[in-house]
Amino acid sequence: MMPKRKFLVRLFMLIIIGSIGCAVYLNSSQYLFKKAYQKEQEGDFKGAIEYLSKIIRKEQNNLPALMRRGANKSKAGDFQEAIDDYMWALEIDSDNVMAHYTIGLNYWKLDSLKLAEEYLSKAIELIPPFLVLEDGTPSDPFYVYESEIKYERAFLYYEQYNYKLALQDFLFCLKTNYRSGEAAFYIGNIYGIYGMSDEECFYYKKALNLNFEEARTYIQEHCNN
Numbered sequence: 001m002m003p004k005r006k007f008l009v010r011l012f013m014l015i016i017i018g019s020i021g022c023a024v025y026l027n028s029s030q031y032l033f034k035k036a037y038q039k040e041q042e043g044d045f046k047g048a049i050e051y052l053s054k055i056i057r058k059e060q061n062n063l064p065a066l067m068r069r070g071a072n073k074s075k076a077g078d079f080q081e082a083i084d085d086y087m088w089a090l091e092i093d094s095d096n097v098m099a100h101y102t103i104g105l106n107y108w109k110l111d112s113l114k115l116a117e118e119y120l121s122k123a124i125e126l127i128p129p130f131l132v133l134e135d136g137t138p139s140d141p142f143y144v145y146e147s148e149i150k151y152e153r154a155f156l157y158y159e160q161y162n163y164k165l166a167l168q169d170f171l172f173c174l175k176t177n178y179r180s181g182e183a184a185f186y187i188g189n190i191y192g193i194y195g196m197s198d199e200e201c202f203y204y205k206k207a208l209n210l211n212f213e214e215a216r217t218y219i220q221e222h223c224n225n
Helices: 004-026 029-041 045-058 061-075 079-090 097-109 113-126 146-159 163-175 180-193 196-210 215-222
Strands: none
Touching: 029 045, 029 061, 029 079, 045 061, 079 097, 079 196, 097 113, 097 146, 113 146, 113 163, 146 163, 146 180, 163 180, 180 196, 196 215
16 A cells, blocks of 8 residues: 555646646647637627637747738728738738638728729639539638639729620629529629610629529619510
8 A cells, every 4th residue: 555645746746747747738729729619609709809818929930820810800800900010920821712712801991992902813823623522621721712712803994994804704703603693683783784685684684593682673674565
């Protein structure tokens, strides 16, 4: 039988080791990411930012943490600070498509439309070949589909009355079946602006066939049959 004193010494050492291990885990990136995710699910973006900032203070080049913190800053309405994090991410990976894309979206929120267009277009240029893992997900965790970026850029062009370029991007979305009902509807709008009523009605009807119900009213107002 172990003497009582030795038993107490071992017990004390186990407690110390366990406490150290617990402290290390509570300060680990894995734990901090988990807590940040919980805060995101609760809609507490500021809380998520605090946990992600702890990771970044320890690991300044932690790209996933920077990208996540940028996303949370954007959701919290801190668009310029979000851009700063994504710019930092580009210092680590200058070809990061998602960083360019989200910088563009945040500049749009700040009404810096030319910069928004520049970064959205750059994101499209940088899209790598699509490679997938066994489960069908993209091999690049920061991959963004071309149709998703062009969908956003189409509205950016549309807001600036650049209907020709908006039309090209909406047609691409329709072709790739990305939010195709809405794309068809706006294609119809653009043809209506150009006074091309046959094409306008064709795409309104196509939008309705693609379950974009808003097109129904436009068909009644603008189309004879």
